[in-house]
Amino acid sequence: MESWADVSGRRVVLTGAGRGLGRILASAFDAAGAHLGLVARTKDSLDDLAQTLKGDPLVCAGDVRDDEFNGRVARQMVERFGGVDVWICNAGISPEMTSVSDMSPETWREIVDINLTGTFLGAQAAARVMEPGGRIIITGSVIGDRPRAGLSAYAASKSGAHALTQALALELGPRDITVNAVALGWFDTGLGAHWHRDERRENDIVDHTSLGRWGTAGDLPGAYLFLASAASGYVTGTTLTVDGGYSLI
Template sequence: MDLGYPGISGRRVVITGAGRGLGRVLATAFDAAGARLGLVARSERSLREVADSLHGDPLVCPGDVRAAGFNESVAENMRERFGGVDVWIANAGVSPQVSTVEQTDPEVWRDIIDVNLTGAFLGARAAAAVLGEGGRIIVTGSVIGQRPRPGLAAYAASKGGVQALVQTLAQELGPRAITVNAVALGWFDTGMGAHWHRDTERESDIVGHTALGRWGVAEDLPGVYLFLSGAGAAYVTGATITVDGGYSLL
């Protein structure tokens, strides 16, 4: 089953942050499309729950994406299990915390930057060592990286950094026919956005600033990742594709 995205079946795909939320949605979609998966998250229990819900037999890799050695071990385990990696999706991230710059604890800043940006860098670094010609790196970004909001300095900086990282990697890895792209997500009613969705005032404000007049749902998410991973996106690199229902337009 290719879900209309040619070239996915049999692809060896790593998905970080796969234990819940949007990462779980991606794991389900790529599994349905016939990919061979390596699932990464901090919690082994959550990864096992996801793995048990899939049709395939994914590699389960619990650990911390902030550690270079862990990312390298994921790449090596994929090589031992499946013979290599074709697609690395750096999706692991932590939620924004709303506070002014003066109120932001330096440790909170470091944690958000370390997971959202350094984790993506270390994953891409590990992926680059094992990806062959036609390999893909996809990093989950955010419209907040393009349109920052007050109180989200750390989160905005981490996601803005993702876009710069992707553009740099695209230039470095292009000669090897490896593409590198980002997906800038808007407001989804699952994953990290779920608790914001339950806040009536905030939910209404976000809908009012979204061209389609609604939050994103799980079905809105996988298509762009599947496209970027497949045969039709071989000439797309260094791009940030926004999936936000038009939030960044208003």
């Protein structure tokens, strides 16, 4: 069983790798022996991350909303490593809470374009080069299934990502490519960090989480490593919730 969860030698694209949860995942997959393609908007953040890793990752700076950029990432992975086994659609944004009355159309479009359209374009690029046994993993959120006031655009984008996961799983299943999402709860790093610094909001999250605490860096990689490995070969179209029981209360 232990060898089934091995990702050593797997060729993994990770978007949103430059900061927060993306950096945690990059470190975990690097430590597990994967060959990484790191994607983020700024090259400086990726170069800084690459210096902390044992392997020699491919660094690709660009916008996940650009279909040509996603295609270029896929081609460079093929040229560098011979293919793509895993594509983790992790890039996303979540601004401060904004009421529906105050949200600008530009803010709505940016959130939906990055969190949902960018996810689709990454999955599309992956599907074009993946062979049987490939894995597409989408970073979702408990907010996609349990929205909060003031996060309408973010909730819509993540709910859409969960539905997209199921649709892609149906389409790519006959090719033996699995597609799953990880619905994250509240972590003390990444997009949730500014909430964690607000005592009222921090306590509100704790009070509504079964385990009575926020997620930490160590709570994150296991779900992704599982979904990227042979251990999850018969798991597809699933949203794996990693939230400490937040969605239960």
